[in-house]
Amino acid sequence: MSIKLAISGARGKMGTRIAFFAFQDPDIEVVSALEDSGHPDIGKDLGELVVGEEKGVIIEEDPYKAIEKADVLVEFSTPDATLQHLDIAVKLRKKAVVGTTGLDTDMEKIKKMAENTAILVSPNMSIGVNVLLKVLPDLVRFLGGDYDIEIIELHHKRKKDAPSGTALRLAQAIKQVRTELKEIYGRRGVTGPRREEELGIHALRLGDVVGEHRVIFAGNEERIELIHTAGSRDIFARGALRAVKYIRDKKRGFYTMDNVLEAGV
Structure with missing residues (x-):
């Protein structure tokens, strides 16, 4: 049976x-599409806009009605x-996959909601x-405390939050091992020599860059860089739809997503 999906x-x-x-996936049926009140595409067929073919999925502004139709x-x-x-999804006992960024301060609230749904x-x-993210703590452990570590993230100029949620998760993965490290968000002025416990995080916003993250380890006479470019x-x-199938x-x-990787979905 196909998964009924609300977007x-x-x-x-x-x-x-x-x-x-999702429209091309035989395991998924898009049943509703939600947008902000006043969006110019409300009332239009999502399929016609996305794949050039009517799918009977009309973009709506009522979150309760949109979520109610879905699994x-x-x-x-x-x-x-x-x-x-998410509050509506919990009340309706619907599952949710969330890719929204800027939710770090709300994570405990979301985990509380997850006591009642997935x-x-x-x-x-x-x-x-x-x-x-999964292999990073091992690399930090193998290199030990003799390497300075910094994170650089680059995104398009319209991104609203900084640093990115991914950069913060990379920092968390590093601090699983190097617990003494303290985040430093950029530098300015006469900062003095770099302190041993610094974990620098730097955010760049340029053009239409989809996303790039670098983790740099620098020791004496050598440097290691891990780079992911979207x-x-x-x-x-594609990752979001894998998460939908997992949940x-x-x-x-x-x-x-660590659970998704472990399950091999």
């Missing part, structure tokens, strides 16, 4: 690509809208990034 932020860059791949909600919107939609959260749905948003869309049979609980 929130359906006409955003991510929502559009998720819809494109799983996939959410790429704003933090405030995401929390509102929620998967990842600010980056790329399989490559999530493999990087060529298009399609990698995130379809879960009753409740808080999940991440």
Whole structure:
């Protein structure tokens, strides 16, 4: 039986690509599309806009009606809208896959919601990034405390939050091993010599860059760089649909892309 999917932020860059791949997936049926009140595409057929073919999925602004039709909600919107939609999903016992960024301060609230339904959260749905997050603590452990570590992230100039959620997760993965490190967000002025416990995080915003993350380890006379570059948003869309398929049979609980990787979905 196909998974009935609601897409929130359906006409955003991510929502559009998720819809494109979902319409072609025999295991998924897109049943509803949600956008902000006043969006110019409300009332239009999502299929016609995305794949040039009517699919009977009319973009709507009522989150309750959109979520009620689905088995799983996939959410790429704003933090405030995401929390509102998750509250509805919990009440309706619907599952959710969340790719919205900027939710770090709300994570405990989301984990509480996940006591009543299944929620998967990842600010980056790329399989490559999530493999990087999985192996990064081992690399930090092997290199030990003699290497300075810094993170650089680069995104398009329209991105609203900084640093990226992925950069923050990379920092968390590093600090699983190097617990003494303290985040430093950029530098300015006479900062003095770099302190041993610094973990520098730097955010760049330029042009239409989809996303790039670098973790740099620098020791005496050598440097190691881990680089992930997103060529298009399609990698995130495909990852999100893998997450949808993973969570379809879960009753409740808080999940991440790490669970998806472990399951080999």
